[in-house]
Amino acid sequence: MPSNIYLNSTEELIKYINEGIPNESLIILDSALEQFQFHNNFNVRHVYLQVSEETKNLETIEKIWDLMFSSNLNRSDEIVVIGGGVMLDLCSFAASTYKRGIAFTLVPSTLLAMVDASHGGKNGFNNAYGKNQIGTFTLPKSVVVCFELLNTLKDNDYKDGLIELVKHGFIGSKEIFNKLVSSENFKIDNDIIKKGIQIKEDIVKEDYLETGKRKYLNFGHTIGHLIEQDSKFTLSHGEAVAIGMIYELGLSKKHFGLPQEVIDLYVTYLEKLEYKKSYKFENSIDYLLGILKDDKKSKSDSVDIVLLSDISQPNLISISFDELIEVIQN
Numbered sequence: 001m002p003s004n005i006y007l008n009s010t011e012e013l014i015k016y017i018n019e020g021i022p023n024e025s026l027i028i029l030d031s032a033l034e035q036f037q038f039h040n041n042f043n044v045r046h047v048y049l050q051v052s053e054e055t056k057n058l059e060t061i062e063k064i065w066d067l068m069f070s071s072n073l074n075r076s077d078e079i080v081v082i083g084g085g086v087m088l089d090l091c092s093f094a095a096s097t098y099k100r101g102i103a104f105t106l107v108p109s110t111l112l113a114m115v116d117a118s119h120g121g122k123n124g125f126n127n128a129y130g131k132n133q134i135g136t137f138t139l140p141k142s143v144v145v146c147f148e149l150l151n152t153l154k155d156n157d158y159k160d161g162l163i164e165l166v167k168h169g170f171i172g173s174k175e176i177f178n179k180l181v182s183s184e185n186f187k188i189d190n191d192i193i194k195k196g197i198q199i200k201e202d203i204v205k206e207d208y209l210e211t212g213k214r215k216y217l218n219f220g221h222t223i224g225h226l227i228e229q230d231s232k233f234t235l236s237h238g239e240a241v242a243i244g245m246i247y248e249l250g251l252s253k254k255h256f257g258l259p260q261e262v263i264d265l266y267v268t269y270l271e272k273l274e275y276k277k278s279y280k281f282e283n284s285i286d287y288l289l290g291i292l293k294d295d296k297k298s299k300s301d302s303v304d305i306v307l308l309s310d311i312s313q314p315n316l317i318s319i320s321f322d323e324l325i326e327v328i329q330n
């Protein structure tokens with residue numbers, strides 16, 4: 001596993017990069033970070049790039065490869081990527097394939113990227129066949145978490161990260177779940193972020209290639225992805241997964257006797273975040289079945305889904321497409 005480095009301020013981040021990264025490296029930054037004025041302080045060459053879910057595609061990968069070739073990077077050089085999950089996924093893929101792979105360090109700048117996207121070695125980009133359909137498993141050299149970067153995040157982007165963190169709580173930690181649902185203000189302590197990262201890393205350590213336990217991280221995502229696609233991405237990933245988890249908690253109660261109290265606590269938490277708690281599907285059953293069949297976890301008429309017996313007690317079971325469609329229609 002790569003090493004995790006925790007820093008409080010961007011001043012510490014600049015020092016870490018200037019002193020710890022070879023001079024020939026290239027830093028690629030999310031253009032949302034221009035406000036931090038890093039360019040006045042880095043000794044290492046660096047470039048800002050504007051990326052988004054809509055441009056998380058091969059064309060942008062080509063641009064990143066171009067930046068790497070025009071900087072004459074060779075296989076002993078490395079890149080440092082500072083950005084949200086989109087930027088990290090794109091640049092990690094580009095680095096893992098450039099001249100058959102060069103080292104990279106990830107500096108996540110959103111809450112979601114800190115607790116999820118920067119850990120576990122998955123990268124990728126979208127194509128006409130769906131989200132993250134092309135990618136590799138390649139671990140970074142290290143992950144540098146700089147908490148000050150969160151200060152400029154828009155509330156909705158922050159809340160999307162909280163949704164992934166509450167999911168980490170659901171599958172692996174009563175402490176994280178309880179701290180989140182009882183927080184006065186939705187902002188959280190850095191300590192909870194570190195604990196959330198630990199949950200993901202512990203799972204990945206046991207099942208790097210996602211043949212078993214790593215699938216637990218998909219809790220809420222089977223129905224979340226259906227919602228995301230049905231809404232044509234007008235709902236963010238976090239908003240869609242937030243509602244997906246409500247449906248999957250309902251299924252957890254039915255199949256594994258999950259206490260209603262857990263569902264109630266979560267629903268109240270979503271109210272506090274001012275996130276939607278329900279969704280009305282717009283597309284036909286055939287359209288939804290088509291999406292389900294494309295799910296990497298699907299068989300011919302069923303899909304593997306993660307359901308909970310309690311907080312921190314996930315189970316992987318197969319449920320029929322018929323049952324799933326019935327649930328989302330009610």
Ligand SMILES: NC(=O)c1ccc[n+]([C@@H]2O[C@H](COP(=O)([O-])OP(=O)(O)OC[C@H]3O[C@@H](n4cnc5c(N)ncnc54)[C@H](O)[C@@H]3O)[C@@H](O)[C@H]2O)c1
Nearest residue numbers: 032084085086087109110112113116117122123149152153
């Ligand atoms: N590889 C994995 O294991 C993994 C896991 C989960 C999610 N993901 C991927 O992560 C992506 C979502 O990541 P995300 O939620 O970080 O979205 P994102 O990368 O789109 O970032 C959200 C917004 O915040 C901006 N931003 C980034 N840092 C900022 C900062 N410090 N201050 C202000 N604005 C900032 C970005 O420019 C963007 O507009 C998806 O593409 C998803 O597929 C990957």
